[in-house]
Amino acid sequence: MKIEEYLSTLPSNILSGEEIQIPPDSIREIFRFAELGENDVFYHLGCGEGASLSIARHEFNVKSAIGIDNSKKMIDNAKKSIEDNNISDIKLIEQDILEADLSDASVILCWFMDPDIMENMMKRFEKLRDGVKVITIWAPLPGCLPQKVDFPYIMNETPFVETDDLKKQLLAVFETECIGFVTAWEFAERYTKSIGRDNPQNDRFLVIIQALTIWINAKNLGVACGEEMPESIRSYIAILKEYFDIEIEHLLK
Structure with missing residues (x-):
């Protein structure tokens, strides 16, 4: 079978990245890459069970950590974990990320493999204030050159550096x-x-x-x-x- 046929047999949530939990050690690598710190308001879009939020608050001492996920199960699990660990200044929102208010964000982690999700999120990201870091995994934001790369972690910072040259984008990622x-x-x-x-x-x-x-x-x-x-x-x-x-x-x- 062609690779496209094989991929079509996999669960859609796996292909989109919606239910893949990033391991804690990788989360820490991402936060060091983003230079996350006490002045940051951290958002995780598609936060899953909230491990990133706990690490952001407990280990990187961010001002606040906000997790958004459209799965009630994930949000409920995240709430229980955070309550069990008694970590403050964490907010969990059951919501479509396309409807999220990101106006106070300084660092955003957004990892979705579905190109339609990322294309739609660009409309929200383009409204962010200057200096906001958007961290992705594997690929930069659509139509943008990354400002910083430690593959597979990629940073785009507002205002974005736009490009329609896929060749230039690929070489920027792989350096x-x-x-x-x-x-x-x-x-x-x-x-x-x-x-x-x-x-x-x-x-x-x-x-x-x-x-x-x-x-x-x-x-x-x-x-x-x-x-x-x-x-x-x-x-x-x-x-x-x-x-x-x-x-x-x-x-x-």
Whole structure:
């Protein structure tokens, strides 16, 4: 089957990132990356069970932490966890993030893989006051160049630096002049490690998928290293086809 068909068999909330909980150690890395501190008002859009809010208040001493999620189950779990740990100045809101009031935010964590969600959120982000940091994972905000990158963590700060050049955006994220197999594999491993999962034995499969996706996107944009397909890329394409019945080569333009 084609990779698109395989992805369509996965739960939509997994593809969008809605129910993937970021591990605590990765949350701490994100906060250090964002230089989160006592003067910040931190928002987590799609906060899940609220681990980021507790860490932001308890360990990084932010002024306040606000979590927004459209799942009643997640909000209820987050409230219980925060009450059990007796942490103050945390607010939880059961709400569609597209309706959220972000006017007092200074740092926003927003990780959704669904491009429609991110495109719609841009209308809200563009109204933010200057100096607000928006942290994403894997990709920058649509149509924007990042101001800071420690892949897979990416920062865009208002006012955003806009671009319609996907090639320029890709190279800004990977901070290199061209993308080869080694770069694609390294960054795929970083991403897989950062999001963590309940079944880490499948990490290698995810790294293969992500590395091939990175390289193919680079090739299609003309920023892959060299003209020919690396033998390692060819081998992993064959492995996906033979052992998983997943075809990905058709994505090459």
